[in-house]
Amino acid sequence: MNLKRFAAVMSLAGGIAAATAGTSHAQTAMAGGCELRITEVRALDLQETPTDEIYLRVGDERTNTRTFTEGQTREATDLGNADQITEFIAPGGFVVVSVLEDDAVVDTTIGTFRVPCRTASVEKDVAGAGAFYRVSYVVTQLP
Ligand SMILES: [Ca+2]
Ligand SMILES: [Ca+2]
Incomplete structure (x- = not known):
């Protein structure tokens, strides 16, 4: 995994954590x-x-x-x-x-x-x- 990919995955992980209290619409947008x-x-x-x-x-x-x-x-x-x-x-x-x-x-x-x-x-x-x-x-x- 290159650094850019790593950063994107980490960002995605942060987004999932932030969205746990959010809407399904937000989760769709991140997928x-x-x-x-x-x-x-x-x-x-x-x-x-x-x-x-x-x-x-x-x-x-x-x-x-x-x-x-x-x-x-x-x-x-x-x-x-x-x-x-x-x-x-x-x-x-x-x-x-x-x-x-x-x-x-x-x-x-x-x-x-x-x-x-x-x-x-x-x-x-x-x-x-x-x-x-x-x-x-x-x-x-x-x-
Ligand atoms: Ca040449
Ligand atoms: Ca040339």
């Missing part, structure tokens, strides 16, 4: 939250030749950098550990995911998208800076 998990990254068109050096930002974490050749698919577990490729999404909130290409001075941002707290299994096309990537992810509702 939920989601987990985003990146599953796969595919290079459809490179930003550089002959290989890109790609990493993701997932909320407040970033993955390791891995090279991609054109057409290559990597499991997300190849890019980062569980903390790096998963992120808690607050109820009603979203997490920002970016695909970046590592360069010597300023990295190239290929694209950025938002993932809301809603159950889903998505293949997200991310295009920019002359490159085209596809990021697969799942969002699950937390109890």
Whole structure:
């Protein structure tokens, strides 16, 4: 569990304690939250030749950098550990995911998208800076 998730759970626990004398409406509003998990990254068109050096930002974490050749698919577990490729999404909130290409001075941002707290299994096309990537992810509702 990363610190952000820990803080969210602690906040939720505090909310439950505070709501014990409250209404059922308040309890409904607190329920939920989601987990985003990146599953796969595919290079459809490179930003550089002959290989890109790609990493993701997932909320407040970033993955390791891995090279991609054109057409290559990597499991997300190849890019980062569980903390790096998963992120808690607050109820009603979203997490920002970016695909970046590592360069010597300023990295190239290929694209950025938002993932809301809603159950889903998505293949997200991310295009920019002359490159085209596809990021697969799942969002699950937390109890
Ligand atoms: Ca590069
Ligand atoms: Ca670049």
